[in-house]
Amino acid sequence: MTDATMNITHKDKTSPSYTDNHTISTQHGITRFPDNYSGPICVLLSSTDEKNLEKLNPVKLGKVLTKSFKGIINIKFISTKRLKITLDIVHNANLFLNSSHHSENGLSASIPSTLLFxxxxxxxxxxxxxxxxxxxxxxxxxxxxxxxxxxxxxxxxxxxxxxxxxxxxxxxxxxxxxxxxxxxxxxSVRSPVQCAICLRFGHTQKFCRSKERYGHCGLAYHNASLCPEKYTFPPICILYNLNHLSTDRSCVEWTIQKDIKKIMAVNNISYSEAAAIKRSGVVNSAFSYAQVTNNYTLIRTIILIMLKISLMLIMLKILTMLIMYSQPVLIL
The missing domain is CATH 3.30.70 (Alpha-Beta Plaits)
Incomplete structure (x- = not known):
């Protein structure tokens, strides 16, 4: 699907701000798992202030959580401000979701939207x-x-x-x-999301914590007006080190990200889970075996062609420099 701007209207005729499908928490008032729920029992624990969960001692954090709540099977960091916690039964998950312990410590618990919507x-x-x-x-x-x-x-x-x-x-x-x-x-297959700051995929500039990079050269700490290579060297993609802009939609990564978005939509899973499936080449309901093998053959061919072109450009540049700086040798 193409890039789009969407107007939201709910059955109650209210209009909250746009929320991505994979970050909805309690927007619709769902703060507990239904009693007859039979799917995976996972809860997201997020930081509500500027502190990063990764700065805390993981073992200490796990110790606090397992002593405070029953039924925790495992705890996994999925970002700098979010944990994914798997529990054993619905009852324990609902107790975890509605505990006042979280708000008192600058945290909030929610159900992953892919388990409900x-x-x-x-x-x-x-x-x-x-x-x-x-x-x-x-x-x-x-x-x-x-x-x-x-x-x-x-x-x-x-x-x-x-x-x-x-x-x-x-x-x-x-x-x-x-x-x-x-x-x-x-x-609903959405378009890939590319950060305008670090030029990587999977998040927007609002949540980016990396250095700013310019799409022409991929160097950090400057923009188009300050780039020393904009008019003297061809563009370099930061993802594949090939001669095109990092934002060019002909880039192999853009095709990969489109496939990830399709896997997300068809299987109703998170970005990280879909990316893992795509990178591993596992056949899934979003693509047939033939599509998977054909895509990888095409990608490898494109990469090889681009590498050959880059190598030829480098050799041409070296040859030009040798001709420019070479001096005739006088034999006595």
Whole structure:
């Protein structure tokens, strides 16, 4: 799916700020696992202030948590400000989620959205209003939000015929109906996210803690106006050290990130889990075995071609320098 700006409207007609599917915590008032829940029992523990959890002693933190709460199976750091905690039963997880211990220590507990929600897309004519949608909707799964996707045309945002829906279920229904008309539901595949500061994928500049880099040379601590290589050397990708901008969508990494986003959407898993699947080349429901092998063959071919081009450019530069600085030898 293309880059898009989405307008959020819920069934209660309120309009909270946009929240990514994989960071929703208690936006819809869900602060506990249902009693009949049968999936993996995981809880996210996040820092609510500027302190980083990684600066704390992991063993000491684990000791405090296991002494304070029952049923903890394992604890894993998934970022500098977030822990993933696996528990044994729903009862213990709900006690953990609603404990006052967290707020007293600058922490907050939430349920990973992938254990409760999933995002789907339907093709719906722009003349169908949201009111018509809610008034005539029939679906086997509860829908929490309606988002009309807008696309850019001539620098103007225009409504598209696609609507993103947030389902209160980890799996999408095959279809829903509006005024008895059936509409197929597909996974919502979003565009890759690239940080404007460090130029790496998987996070935005709001959450970046790395040094600023310029997309032409990949060097830190300067921007386009201060780059000493902008007009003298070809661009260098910081991800593959090849001759293109780090933000170029022809980069192999952009293709990889698109695949990661598709794996996230189809399997309803987090970015880190989807990235691990993609990097390992494991065949999954998002891609067939043939697609996986063909993609890796294509990527290897592109990388080899780009490496050969880079090597030729380097050799040409060396040869030019040798010609420029070489002096004729006078034989007496």
């Amino acid at each position: 999933s995002l789907g897309v339907i093709r719906l004519d722009i003349n169908v209003t949201e009111t018509d949608f809610w008034d005539s909707l029939e679906c086997s799964t509860e829908i929490l939000s309606f988002r009309r996707i807008n696309t850019k045309r001539d620098n103007q945002l225009v409504p598209s015929p696609f609507v993103e829906l947030n389902f209160l279920s980890t799996s999408l229904p095959k279809f829903l109906s509006i005024y008895k008309v059936l509409f197929d539901v597909s996974p």
